[in-house]
Amino acid sequence: MSMNSNVNDARESRIVNQAQSGDENAFSLLVERYAARLYGVCFHLLGNKEDAEDCVQESFIKIYRSLAGYHFRSSFYTWAYRISVNVCLDYRRKNNRAKTVSLDEGLETSSGQLFHQVADDLPLPDQLLESSELTELVREELSLMPAYLRDIVILRDLEGLSYSELAGLLRISEGTVKSRLFRGRKQLMERIRRREQNRSDDRQTNREVSIGRKEGMK
Numbered sequence: 001m002s003m004n005s006n007v008n009d010a011r012e013s014r015i016v017n018q019a020q021s022g023d024e025n026a027f028s029l030l031v032e033r034y035a036a037r038l039y040g041v042c043f044h045l046l047g048n049k050e051d052a053e054d055c056v057q058e059s060f061i062k063i064y065r066s067l068a069g070y071h072f073r074s075s076f077y078t079w080a081y082r083i084s085v086n087v088c089l090d091y092r093r094k095n096n097r098a099k100t101v102s103l104d105e106g107l108e109t110s111s112g113q114l115f116h117q118v119a120d121d122l123p124l125p126d127q128l129l130e131s132s133e134l135t136e137l138v139r140e141e142l143s144l145m146p147a148y149l150r151d152i153v154i155l156r157d158l159e160g161l162s163y164s165e166l167a168g169l170l171r172i173s174e175g176t177v178k179s180r181l182f183r184g185r186k187q188l189m190e191r192i193r194r195r196e197q198n199r200s201d202d203r204q205t206n207r208e209v210s211i212g213r214k215e216g217m218k
Contacts, residue, residue, distance in 0.1 A: 009075075016076050020067045027067075031060055034077055044086040044154050047143045055091050059084040085155065085169055092147060122191045141191040149184035156181055 010181045018026035038059055042052035064078050070079050142150055149169065156177075161169070166177045 010209040012076055013072065016070065016072075020070070021036075027064060029101055030063075030080075031074070035060075037077065041081060041084055041159065042088050044142075044158070045085070045151060046092065049093065055084070055087050058091075061085045062087060064149065081159075082165075082169070089151070089169065137192060137195060138188070141188055141195065143185065144191070145187060149180055149187060152177060152180045153188060157185070 007073045015026045015029050019030060028063070035056060039052055039056045040057070041057045043049065046052050046055065062083050066083065068075065142153065145153075152166065155166055155169070156163075163177050166172075167174045170177070172180075
């Protein structure tokens, strides 16, 4: 760990301690530091600017009320991030009137639930995002996927949560997490391939039309 990192960690710890003691200016500094990052998380999960803004505001209200429960076992951002994700998921549960039929429940056996696992060698969304040309495409296609699959892909592949953390946040088993993750990655790649194929077909059609016009002018 670099000296600058140690200095920043010490400064943040001091600010958090001051906020826990009731210093509103210190809490305002934390809001300024992390509001944009938490908004990005909320927007990814909700796909709507207004909903994301509402959930960021609600997140900071809960963070403020829960400050006494932060014991520095993880970074402040990690702790705040988990609160924000929970706020978004609770928001969606309360506002989602459409019921989703689950396709990934395990098969009951004498030794417990058995989940269908498939070898997964698909590129991960964070790997796709390394290509600037695909960044917007990935984000658009993620926003169009069913929420229960989109959440898994975003939180695992883009936000880096572990299987156990996902299971706790989403209130499902780790087996269900893995099943949904595979299907989410697969669906995302299929959507991207179809989109790219459509673009290629459109370009080919435009070339053929252009050639036809030139030949007609001869």
